[in-house]
Amino acid sequence: MAAGSPGVQSGESLLFLTDEQLRKGIEAMFFAYRAFTADPDRILENYEYGRAHHRAIHFINRQPGLTVNTLLTLLGVTKQSLNRVLRTLVEDGLVEARVGREDKRERNLFLTERGAALERELSDAQRARMRAAYRAAGPAAVAGFRQVLEAMMDPEIHRHYQSIRDGAA
Amino acid sequence: MAAGSPGVQSGESLLFLTDEQLRKGIEAMFFAYRAFTADPDRILENYEYGRAHHRAIHFINRQPGLTVNTLLTLLGVTKQSLNRVLRTLVEDGLVEARVGREDKRERNLFLTERGAALERELSDAQRARMRAAYRAAGPAAVAGFRQVLEAMMDPEIHRHYQSIRDGAA
DNA sequence: TTGGAAAGTCAACATGGCTGACATAAAATC
DNA sequence: GATTTTATGTCAGCCATGTTGACTTTCCAA
Numbered sequence: 001m002a003a004g005s006p007g008v009q010s011g012e013s014l015l016f017l018t019d020e021q022l023r024k025g026i027e028a029m030f031f032a033y034r035a036f037t038a039d040p041d042r043i044l045e046n047y048e049y050g051r052a053h054h055r056a057i058h059f060i061n062r063q064p065g066l067t068v069n070t071l072l073t074l075l076g077v078t079k080q081s082l083n084r085v086l087r088t089l090v091e092d093g094l095v096e097a098r099v100g101r102e103d104k105r106e107r108n109l110f111l112t113e114r115g116a117a118l119e120r121e122l123s124d125a126q127r128a129r130m131r132a133a134y135r136a137a138g139p140a141a142v143a144g145f146r147q148v149l150e151a152m153m154d155p156e157i158h159r160h161y162q163s164i165r166d167g168a169a
Numbered sequence: 170m171a172a173g174s175p176g177v178q179s180g181e182s183l184l185f186l187t188d189e190q191l192r193k194g195i196e197a198m199f200f201a202y203r204a205f206t207a208d209p210d211r212i213l214e215n216y217e218y219g220r221a222h223h224r225a226i227h228f229i230n231r232q233p234g235l236t237v238n239t240l241l242t243l244l245g246v247t248k249q250s251l252n253r254v255l256r257t258l259v260e261d262g263l264v265e266a267r268v269g270r271e272d273k274r275e276r277n278l279f280l281t282e283r284g285a286a287l288e289r290e291l292s293d294a295q296r297a298r299m300r301a302a303y304r305a306a307g308p309a310a311v312a313g314f315r316q317v318l319e320a321m322m323d324p325e326i327h328r329h330y331q332s333i334r335d336g337a338a
Numbered sequence: 339t340t341g342g343a344a345a346g347t348c349a350a351c352a353t354g355g356c357t358g359a360c361a362t363a364a365a366a367t368c
Numbered sequence: 369g370a371t372t373t374t375a376t377g378t379c380a381g382c383c384a385t386g387t388t389g390a391c392t393t394t395c396c397a398a
Contacts, residue, residue, distance in 0.1 A: 013308065015308075016303060016308040016311050016312075017300055017303055017304060019296060021303070021311070022296045022299045022300055022303065023231075023292075023296070024315065024334055025299050025303070025311070025314065025315060025318075026205075026292075026295055026296070026299055027231075027330060027333075027334075028314075028315055028318040028319060028322075028330070029201075029202065029205055029318065030224070031318075031322045031323075031326050031327070031330055032198075032317075032318035032319070032321040032322050033198065033202045034245060034322075034323075034326070035321050035322050035323045035326070036195075036198055036321060038323070050383090050384050050385070051384085051385085052384075052385060052386090055199070062192075062196075067344085067345095068344080068345065068346095069344070069345085076203060077385085077386070077387090078386075078387065078388085079344090079345075079346080080346095080347085080348095080386090080387080080388085081385060081386055081387075083345085083346065083347075084384095084385080085385085087346090087347095100344095103343095103344080103395080103396070104394075104395065104396085105343070105344045105345065105393095105394060105395055105396075106344065106345080107344090107345070107346095123192075123195075126195055127188060127191045127192070127195070129321060130191045130194050130195055130321070131186055131191055132320070133317050133318075133320035133321040134185060134186055134190070134191065134194070134317065134320075135186060136316075136320040137313065137316040137317045137320050138316075139182065139184075139185040140309075140313055141312070141313030141314075141316040141317050142185050142190070142194070142313065142317060143185075143310070143313060144306065144309055144310030144311065144312060144313020144314050144316075144317075145194065145197075145310075145313050145314045145316070145317035145318070146193065146194060146197055147305075147306040147307075147310040147313075147314070148201075148302050148303065148306045148310050148311060148313075148314035149194075149197040149198065149200075149201035149302075149314070150197060150201070151301070151302035151303075151305040151306050152201040152204050152205060152298060152299070152302040153197075153200045153201050153203075153204050154200075154203075154204045154207070157200050157203070157204070158200070161196060161197065161200055164196075165193055165196075219352090219353055219354070220353085220354085221353080221354060221355090236375085236376095237375075237376065237377090238374095238375065238376085246354085246355070246356090247355075247356065247357080248375090248376075248377080249355090249356080249357085249358095249377090249378080249379095250354065250355055250356075252376080252377060252378075253354080254354085255377095256377085256378090269375095272364075272365070272374095272375080273363075273364060273365085274362095274363060274364050274365070274374070274375045274376065275364095275375065275376080276375085276376070276377095339398100340397100340398090341396105341397090341398085342395100342396090342397090342398100343394100343395090343396080343397100344393100344394080344395085344396095345392100345393080345394080345395105346391100346392080346393080346394100347390100347391080347392080347393100348389105348390085348391085348392105349388105349389090349390090350387100350388085350389090351386100351387075351388085352385100352386080352387075353384100353385090353386075353387095354383105354384095354385095354386100355382105355383080355384080355385100356381100356382075356383075356384100357380105357381085357382080357383105358379105358380090358381090359378100359379085359380090360377105360378085360379085361376100361377080361378080361379105362375100362376085362377080362378105363374100363375085363376085363377105364373100364374085364375085364376105365372100365373080365374075365375095366371100366372080366373070366374085367370100367371080367372070367373085368369105368370085368371070368372085
């Protein structure tokens with residue numbers, strides 16, 4: 001592993017690929033992600049929920065009616081983990097799981113009014129921080145931010161991401 | 170909460186601040202961070218360690234001789250949580266905790282050769298993904314990526330980040 | 339009608355957060 | 369010199385959330 005050696009430079013500078021630059025990116029990801037989750041986490045403490053509930057609520061709001069299996073793929077956890085979370089959300093009346101119309105084995109997930117209210121509270125907080133960061137960095141930086149993040153995702157997830165990226169339902 | 174209304178546009182377009190754009194950034198952060206941690210996590214499974222050990226090793230490698238308290242601040246966890254991790258790393262001979270020279274209450278943390286070897290294995294894997302993403306996105310995008318992440322951090326952590334950003338020791 | 343997929347459930351376990359309480363050593367302060 | 373504060377370590381226990389494995393129910397489709 002040729003540490004820090006960007007190799008012979010072609011036309012464009014490759015200095016942005018040094019180990020030093022990569023390390024800065026890695027640390028920035030760590031610190032930024034912690035801030036990114038901090039606001040919703042604080043809100044969730046007031047309820048009896050955790051980050052896992054937030055994620056489920058987010059994607060159900062995003063694609064109302066999505067199946068458990070789809071949600072499983074998006075979240076990248078086991079059905080047992082997800083089930084524990086979904087059960088409490090359904091019991092508490094934040095999520096409704098309707099039997100599928102075409103395939104009755106499937107469950108289509110929807111937020112109730114209460115679920116939507118919590119989703120709003122959580123995403124308002126998360127968006128506020130993101131908005132401040134976007135504003136501070138400017139539109140060109142935001143474009144680069146998204147480009148790098150997309151290039152970092154696992155290809156299969158990136159396909160999912162793209163397919164839901166531009167349309168709500 | 171004026172959902173999606175960027176308000177009256179001044180000279181520069183504010184379309185990048187719409188809720189839709191923010192939502193894409195939020196989801197991109199989630200998916201990218203998962204990929205970001207996936208490679209080290211896979212390696213750590215072979216040892217008996219977890220993500221917490223990785224983080225400790227990373228920062229000890231970054232600032233050899235740093236104190237437990239400093240590490241605590243960087244990681245943002247309780248001393249009990251960190252202690253559990255540090256104890257196993259010291260017992261297993263990956264980390265050395267030397268009594269402070271000036272203040273003997275302090276412990277200065279260093280990686281042993283074995284610790285440094287694991288650090289290299291982990292960061293090589295993490296850098297490989299980051300490098301591929303950087304290369305795919307290009308230098309301008311990388312600059313924007315870092316800008317947005319820095320703007321997203323909590324101010325206090327951002328100060329820490331900046332102070333160690335450009336120098337190794 | 340039967341095989342297999344989708345979903346739900348139970349049990350058990352690991353990791354890594356947390357709090358609270360307490361111990362020790364050393365520095366700092368009175 | 370005595371006291372307080374600070375840095376660290378440690379024990380015990382709790383919680384959230386991830387895991388695997390085994391099993392059941394439902395129901396589509398061959």
